[in-house]
Amino acid sequence: MTFPVDDTHIPLPEIAPPDQTDHPVLAAILTELRDRQQDPLVVAHYEDAP
């Protein structure tokens, strides 16, 4: 399955958060992102903690 990355110059797509979705995983992500908007500053946490 390993293959080289060959599109490394192409910009990432602009993806706007959809207003609603039937996709359960995307829906959960959108809910969490809306919660995150309450944080005045989002900080990064240590990865060796769940």
Next chain:
Amino acid sequence: MTTHPHPPWPYALLDTTAHRPVPFRQFVLKVHGRCNLDCTYCYLYQGPDHGWRDRPARTPERTMRRVADRIAEHVRGHRLDAIRVELHGGEPLLTGPDPVLAYADAVREAVDCRVTATVQTNGTRLTAGALDRLAAAGIRVGLSLDGGRAAHNARRVDHAGRPAWPAARAAAERLAARPRAYAGILCTIDLAVDPLDVYRSLLALRPPGVDFLLPHANWDRPPPGIPGRPPGRHRPTPTPYGDWLAAVFDAWWDEGRLSTRIRLFQEIAGLLLGSPSRAEAVGLSPMAAVVVETDGAIEQVDSLRSAYEGASETGLDVFRHSFDQALRHPGVAARQLGERALAEECLGCPVGKVCGGGNYVHRYAPGTGFRHPSVYCADLERLVRHIAHRLQRTSRAAR
């Protein structure tokens, strides 16, 4: 205790007075400095840093109280309304739950804010009685496992070579029956095992969240499956870790329900949708974690020890220094700079704002330091592009 000089970036080159520090919000407190396991890949006990040998095996109560007072000072000074406390080791439950409970109590009594306390354990000492007491005290439990079957955990053995899996599986079963106390599973990737087998076997343990961690590595010590070479943005190149993670992502994304949270994937998706990250693995958010060792030394995250001996040291301790002083340490400050800490390659990279150069620890190269792309550079780009592609298609369909 430092035996090796720190590298030029960030130690000699960064002016730490030129940025506004972000207060710590996550305190990683070492309860025990030893572990009952001897995992063959452990960066702490099998890596280049042997500093743990010089420290007390267990944090004395006097040190716990001093740490709690220092945290309270930090919380007051910065008017924090919530902090996270991670009870860590070694194995924090090595002698049972009492020291963990005492440390969490000391912090909660001292501070005037919300405290989310979590103990991160290998599970082998998580008896039913220990879990009852932790749960009653509102301490969540996170498990470290390499998968949900014995074969996945073959590298997790005790000092006599006996497998940790039977006791760890019993712990996972106990936790599945106590979802409020179950924080999740941390799983270090092993390319030798099938990603879908690992993912599905972990799901069977019913964790509320999983994170897949890249093995700690750098340009001097590349991870298994990636050739040694000078730091840089090498393309084209094989991406075994990106492929492994992309396979798990597809299974997770296509499940038809949210089976569990997967931090790395959620953070990458969030970044692609324009939100900042809460994880150090990706993105450009300021790092808000600090470690206190069993002797009261204030340190940067343990994973830095995989780079060189003394890499996590700051020379500060809770008896003589405040956490505000630690915020001015070059190693701490460098992790709060966002784009300003990135290498040229990352600044010009089309996935740079999402990848963020990857985990800081994985950027290290001897002689220069931490201003390089990640040693997982191509794997990260592969995964970011894969998630972008899937997310774009799903988002389009949602409109």
